[in-house]
Amino acid sequence: MSDKKKELKPNTYKFDTLSLHAGYQPHKNAGSRQVPIYQTTSYLFDDVDHAAALFNLERGGHIYSRISNPTVGVLEERVASLEGGTAALATSSGMSAIFLTVMTLCEAGDHLVVSSQLYGGTVNLFRLTLPKFGIKCTFVKPRDTEGFKKAIQKNTKGIFGELVGNPGNEIMNMPEIAKIAHDAGIPLMVDATYQTPYLCKPFEHGADIVIHSLTKWMAGHGSSMAGILVEGGKFDWMQNDKFPTMTKPYEGYHGLSFAEEFGPTAFTMKARAEGMRDFGPCLSPQNAWNVLQGIETLSVRMKKHCSNAEEMVKYLSNHESVAWVSHPSVPDHPDHELAKKLLPNGRGSMIAFGIKGGKDAGVAFINNVKLASHLANVGDTRTLVIHPASGTHSQMDEATLKFAGLSHDMIRLSVGIEDIDDIKNDFEIGFRAARKPRLVSNQ
Amino acid sequence: MKFKVNGHEVFASTGGRPFDKKKPLIIFVHGSGLTHMTWVLQTRYFAFHGYNALAVDLPGHGLSSGESLKSIEEMADWVNDVIDAVGHKEASLVGHSQGCLVTVECTSRYPNKIKTLSLMGGAGAIPMNPELLSLAENNDPKAVDLMMDWAHGPAGHFGGHPVPGLYHINTGTMLAKSRTIQNTLGVDFRACDNYKNGFEAAKKIKCPTLSILATDDKMCPVKEGKKLASLIDGSQVDIIDNCGHMMLLEEADRVLTVLKKFITTNYPPLSS
Numbered sequence: 233m234s235d236k237k238k239e240l241k242p243n244t245y246k247f248d249t250l251s252l253h254a255g256y257q258p259h260k261n262a263g264s265r266q267v268p269i270y271q272t273t274s275y276l277f278d279d280v281d282h283a284a285a286l287f288n289l290e291r292g293g294h295i296y297s298r299i300s301n302p303t304v305g306v307l308e309e310r311v312a313s314l315e316g317g318t319a320a321l322a323t324s325s326g327m328s329a330i331f332l333t334v335m336t337l338c339e340a341g342d343h344l345v346v347s348s349q350l351y352g353g354t355v356n357l358f359r360l361t362l363p364k365f366g367i368k369c370t371f372v373k374p375r376d377t378e379g380f381k382k383a384i385q386k387n388t389k390g391i392f393g394e395l396v397g398n399p400g401n402e403i404m405n406m407p408e409i410a411k412i413a414h415d416a417g418i419p420l421m422v423d424a425t426y427q428t429p430y431l432c433k434p435f436e437h438g439a440d441i442v443i444h445s446l447t448k449w450m451a452g453h454g455s456s457m458a459g460i461l462v463e464g465g466k467f468d469w470m471q472n473d474k475f476p477t478m479t480k481p482y483e484g485y486h487g488l489s490f491a492e493e494f495g496p497t498a499f500t501m502k503a504r505a506e507g508m509r510d511f512g513p514c515l516s517p518q519n520a521w522n523v524l525q526g527i528e529t530l531s532v533r534m535k536k537h538c539s540n541a542e543e544m545v546k547y548l549s550n551h552e553s554v555a556w557v558s559h560p561s562v563p564d565h566p567d568h569e570l571a572k573k574l575l576p577n578g579r580g581s582m583i584a585f586g587i588k589g590g591k592d593a594g595v596a597f598i599n600n601v602k603l604a605s606h607l608a609n610v611g612d613t614r615t616l617v618i619h620p621a622s623g624t625h626s627q628m629d630e631a632t633l634k635f636a637g638l639s640h641d642m643i644r645l646s647v648g649i650e651d652i653d654d655i656k657n658d659f660e661i662g663f664r665a666a667r668k669p670r671l672v673s674n675q
Numbered sequence: 676m677k678f679k680v681n682g683h684e685v686f687a688s689t690g691g692r693p694f695d696k697k698k699p700l701i702i703f704v705h706g707s708g709l710t711h712m713t714w715v716l717q718t719r720y721f722a723f724h725g726y727n728a729l730a731v732d733l734p735g736h737g738l739s740s741g742e743s744l745k746s747i748e749e750m751a752d753w754v755n756d757v758i759d760a761v762g763h764k765e766a767s768l769v770g771h772s773q774g775c776l777v778t779v780e781c782t783s784r785y786p787n788k789i790k791t792l793s794l795m796g797g798a799g800a801i802p803m804n805p806e807l808l809s810l811a812e813n814n815d816p817k818a819v820d821l822m823m824d825w826a827h828g829p830a831g832h833f834g835g836h837p838v839p840g841l842y843h844i845n846t847g848t849m850l851a852k853s854r855t856i857q858n859t860l861g862v863d864f865r866a867c868d869n870y871k872n873g874f875e876a877a878k879k880i881k882c883p884t885l886s887i888l889a890t891d892d893k894m895c896p897v898k899e900g901k902k903l904a905s906l907i908d909g910s911q912v913d914i915i916d917n918c919g920h921m922m923l924l925e926e927a928d929r930v931l932t933v934l935k936k937f938i939t940t941n942y943p944p945l946s947s
Contacts, residue, residue, distance in 0.1 A: 240804070240806050240807065240810075240817075240821055241821075242817070242820040242821050242823070242824040243824050244820070244823065244824050244832060244844060245832060245833075253833050254833060254834050254842070255833070255834040255835065255842070256833060256834070256835065257830050257833050257834075257835040259830070259917065260835060284723075285720055285723075288691075288719065288723055289691075289719060290716075290719040290720040290723055291716055291719075291720060291837065291927065291928060291931060292716060292836065292837030292838035292839070292841075292927060292928070293837065293928075294839065300839035300840070301839075302839075304839070305839035305840060308839060308840035309834040309835070309836060309840065309841070309842045310834075312840070312841075312842040312845065313834060313842050313844075313845065316845060317842065317845060318841065318842060318845045318846040318849050319840050319841045319842060319846070320840050320842075321840050322840075465845065465846065465849035466849065470738075485691070486691055486692070486723075487691065487692075487693070488691045489691075492688060492738075493688060493691060493712075493715055493719075494712065494715060495710070495712040495737075495849075495850065495853070496712070496846055496849040496850060496853070497838075497841050497846055500840055500841070501838075504839070504840065
């Protein structure tokens with residue numbers, strides 16, 4: 233028998249277990265092993281006192297499914313647990329999660345520093361829509377770390393970016409940009425949709441708010457729209473006077489100070505109490521349940537997504553019809569080393585590549601692949617392709633396209649979990665069609 | 676609200692209502708390394724129902740200044756000083772874990788001031804695991820992770836927070852890591868380990884007392900809580916099934932229901 237004393241270790245549940253169980257206790261739900269779908273608009277009050285207590289945030293519970301719902305609540309806790317966050321708020325889409333985050337943080341007259349490499353819809357929100365609410369933004373290239381610092385103004389309330397830019401795969405130096413944000417007393421908000429918490433937990437690298445379009449890899453099956461904001465709980469809203477709506481008495485709840493009362497969950501509490509009450513982008517319980525089904529197999533799927541993506545990178549890099557390939561696993565990718573640090577479990581399944589022959593070849597490729605689906609989504613279990621210049625980013629003018637790092641020959645590929653040989657065979661059909669117009673014109 | 680005790684600024688949450696000297700005072704005392712925020716699902720109710728609910732941050736904790744107090748006896752005297760500092764002559768005390776040691780000691784020292792005593796996850800003594808104590812005193816974040824593991828019951832490890840969207844193990848972890856671990860948790864654990872007067876102090880308590888215990892509490896097991904309660908004349912005991920040491924979060928509604936009945940019966944609110 234060994235004399236060696238057993239080291240104390242915390243026995244809190246780990247990632248794969250949390251993916252299946254976090255946020256739900258069957259014994260409180262009639263023993264139902266599966267999370268029930270609470271398809272209801274509203275919830276009975278025990279009496280008048282109970283109703284008043286719920287409305288007044290004196291006790292936890294549900295009032296109306298625009299504000300919260302038990303099925304959605306399980307999803308929120310589950311994602312918070314996987315991210316290592318204190319709290320989360322699910323919304324009807326990823327875009328509504330971004331909007332709610334900004335509207336919880338900012339007021340008219342405020343300013344944000346924003347990465348220029350974003351999903352086209354997000355670019356338009358920051359560039360065109362938020363100015364209508366009096367919120368202005370300065371765009372900075374994600375690799376220009378010093379540029380984020382220079383862009384901060386007196387009225388800047390936060391920095392926002394996608395951890396891996398859409399669609400060019402540029403990676404934000406999150407630890408350095410977080411330091412810049414924190415030195416300025418403002419939070420870093422990161423859209424980590426492409427990574428999911430399986431590949432990266434942004435709170436461990438300095439992020440304060442993490443946002444996901446759950447529609448993508450988290451749900452994973454291309455069936456349901458959903459978004460979420462997750463709070464890290466470390467940011468001190470009371471360190472300066474930049475966030476009066478977090479720290480000063482709020483008229484809407486009898487003079488409540490969210491930061492004083494709720495500390496590490498203050499942002500989520502405000503986003504729910506104010507944002508869901510006033511804007512109402514709530515998630516349906518059916519969609520929340522669909523996302524929960526996806527999360528149960530998140531790590532299994534992400535491993536396959538990543539291994540298929542690395543196979544596709546090798547295949548495309550050696551293909552005669554491909555001019556260039558961008559993926560963080562490629563050794564000459566500018567962020568290859570940073571990706572190793574931030575994405576140790578895999579570099580994700582988004583690949584951008586340039587097709588020889590430019591726009592016409594790109595169109596022919598897209599129109600001829602049979603297995604890969606041509607559509608405006610990413611993170612499905614199925615392989616997806618799109619030509620950003622004519623699709624997701626088509627509302628941008630030439631100059632904006634260039635600033636966003638897009639070219640007319642670029643094809644965005646979201647690698648699915650089909651058999652890798654079938655994906656390659658399908659691409660051969662696309663490449664043959666893409667070469668055909670040039671062969672004809674050469675004759 | 677902020678006020679001064681012994682020259683140091685103290686923060687106490689008032690549950691979202693302005694402090695009103697006419698209303699009876701309830702003071703909530705948090706556990707080792709934690710802050711006033713652990714009480715949010717109890718204080719707001721009392722604040723809106725005729726009481727001054729003060730969830731204090733002990734010195735050096737949360738938003739209070741100064742250094743952490745090194746003994747349970749000093750903390751007990753400090754709670755008495757808080758009553759004086761806010762201009763009251765009496766108070767009802769509520770404690771959790773280490774806060775139970777503090778409020779038991781305070782009630783025994785100032786029997787005329789303390790009108791009711793409510794203990795959650797309490798015991799007459801809380802001896803510390805030497806390795807855990809060493810980790811906390813050496814500023815190792817593993818001490819917080821271990822505490823959060825042991826403090827939550829098997830059901831609590833799955834989550835299921837009463838407030839939608841909150842994940843309480845991570846929230847508790849963040850509270851305990853909000854200031855330097857060795858200066859908060861380390862000092863508190865040592866104070867708990869050193870405190871030996873709990874059972875003697877309990878024998879002196881004459882005010883109405885409630886003990887809320889939980890069947891899956893590994894830090895202050897039910898039998899220890901019952902032992903303490905048995906020494907207090909007329910003490911009530913309420914035991915929650917399927918719940919761990921963090922009952923004020925794990926079973927917040929049940930705790931509030933029991934606490935509400937006990938306090939409103941024995942220390943009535945100011946009627947509106």
